[in-house]
Amino acid sequence: MCETIEKKKVLSCIQPSGMLTLGNYLGALKNWKMMQEEFDCTFAVADLHAITVRQEPAKLRSQIYSTYALMLALGLNPEKSTLFIQSHVPEHSQLSWLLSCNTQFGEMSRMTQFKDKSAKHADNVNVGLFSYPVLMAADILLYKPDFVPVGADQKQHLEIARDIAERFNRLYGDVFTIPEPYIPKTGARVMSLQDPEKKMSKSDDNTNAWVAILDDRDTIIRKFKRAVTDSGSGVIMSDEKQGISNLITIYSAVTGKSVSETEKEFDGKGYGDFKLAVGEVVADELAPIREKYNELITDKSLLEKYFREGADKAEKVARKTYFKAMKKVGFVI
Ligand code: TYM
Numbered sequence: 074m075c076e077t078i079e080k081k082k083v084l085s086c087i088q089p090s091g092m093l094t095l096g097n098y099l100g101a102l103k104n105w106k107m108m109q110e111e112f113d114c115t116f117a118v119a120d121l122h123a124i125t126v127r128q129e130p131a132k133l134r135s136q137i138y139s140t141y142a143l144m145l146a147l148g149l150n151p152e153k154s155t156l157f158i159q160s161h162v163p164e165h166s167q168l169s170w171l172l173s174c175n176t177q178f179g180e181m182s183r184m185t186q187f188k189d190k191s192a193k194h195a196d197n198v199n200v201g202l203f204s205y206p207v208l209m210a211a212d213i214l215l216y217k218p219d220f221v222p223v224g225a226d227q228k229q230h231l232e233i234a235r236d237i238a239e240r241f242n243r244l245y246g247d248v249f250t251i252p253e254p255y256i257p258k259t260g261a262r263v264m265s266l267q268d269p270e271k272k273m274s275k276s277d278d279n280t281n282a283w284v285a286i287l288d289d290r291d292t293i294i295r296k297f298k299r300a301v302t303d304s305g306s307g308v309i310m311s312d313e314k315q316g317i318s319n320l321i322t323i324y325s326a327v328t329g330k331s332v333s334e335t336e337k338e339f340d341g342k343g344y345g346d347f348k349l350a351v352g353e354v355v356a357d358e359l360a361p362i363r364e365k366y367n368e369l370i371t372d373k374s375l376l377e378k379y380f381r382e383g384a385d386k387a388e389k390v391a392r393k394t395y396f397k398a399m400k401k402v403g404f405v406i
Contacts, residue, residue: 083112084218084252086119086159086209089133089140090126092285095355096273099260099326100224102286106148108222108255114154115216115387116144121159121166122209125202126194139370141380143286146366155390157383159212164391168211169204171398172237175244176207180236185229193276210234215391217250225261226272228254245401248394260326266300269315287363290356297352298345308339308347317344324351327358 085105087097105116118140123133137158149156159165181187184206191198201208213221213234221231231254238249265271267282277283281299288296302316310318310332324347325335339347369376400406 080111080113081219082217082250083108083114083220083222083255084116084213084216085222086117086122086212087140087144088119088122089136090123090128091136091275092283092287093140093143094263094273094275095284095286095323095359096224096263097275098286098359099263099323100226100257101222102144102147103260103326104222104255104257105144108220109149109154112220114149115157115218115390116149116154117157117159117162117212117387118144119159119209119212122205125199125205126190127197138373138376141376142369143362143366145369145376145379146362151379151383155383155386156379157387158380161380161384162215162388162391164215164388164395165208165211168215168391168395168398169208171402172210172214172241173204173207175241176204176210176233176237180233181206184233186226206230206233207237210237213252214238214249215394216387217390217394218252219250220255221252222255222257224263225256228256241398245398248398248401257326259322259332263323263326264315264319266296266316266319269301269319284355284359286359287366288359289363290360293356293359294349294352297348297355300348300351302344302348306343308342308344309336317347320347320351324354327354 085101087093087101105114108114118137120133120137141156141158144156145151181203187203187205190202194202209230210233223231231252235251238251242249263273265273265277265282266284267279273283275283275285281296284293284296300316300320303314305314308317308321310321321332321335324330325332330338339350396406
């Protein structure tokens, strides 16, 4: 008898706020591509999340297209995976309300990203910024994923999504799957090239601090050559050498070599040689993505076809979960 084994489910999203960085790539996107081969994957451009900080409308619109094109350029395949734009599936906002009414103010107040972002955007500490993790929980729980591939900075948000799901199931009966985070061993926290104590982030004003996935080869190599390191020598992973340790992490996440293999490879070599080598492997890795992106971004109608189809596929799944949750709470469907 032929038995069909159901694939495990994967869900993740990325915000279309500005240029995507090497941090996004190594912490999340590279794994999305890998997971597509083995799992039933759903990936979205989390555009609703982007307006928790102020966005210029025309720029936001173009970044949504650009982020979607980049997902395709990475090799995500709309025939294999569901690739859509979050705001096209209204169940995300709708479930978010149900979950908000089952989430405590105190729980949200503990979120470190809220504390950081409200300090950074002190003139716009809006309610959406505060309740953002509830929308993220809705993004996840609608699709009942087994795994959520994210970088280390999203771990706390994922824990709250699990808590919200567990509580809801306990109160109303089984609706949601409790998702597991999937955080890579290497590359989960890529640090700034200018201040290795800070996370690499596209919102850093110093553009030398981050590498964009779409940076050209010369720019990438220049940024790595300028990377801040200590004044010592020796390509060795150590707490005292945060700059070099970050570069070792990047090198091994890109090449797949272990940290000790990397240390051995550069034994006796200077920081200059190592920085150049890291720049080169990163440039080689990103070049085909940039080329593919440049082709895709000019074909708006193809992008639109894919994201409309993706939203239709996603909504079929989302609607089922949403209605089940509504019914359990007592709404008349
Ligand atoms: P976002 O858009 O800030 O980042 C997208 C992904 O990139 C990872 N990442 C990093 N990984 C390693 N090093 C870094 N320096 C680095 N910077 C970013 C993030 O961990 C993330 O995995 N809230 C999410 C988007 C989201 C989401 C979701 C994710 C919305 N709904 C549902 C998973 C599931 C965010 O702002 O990621």
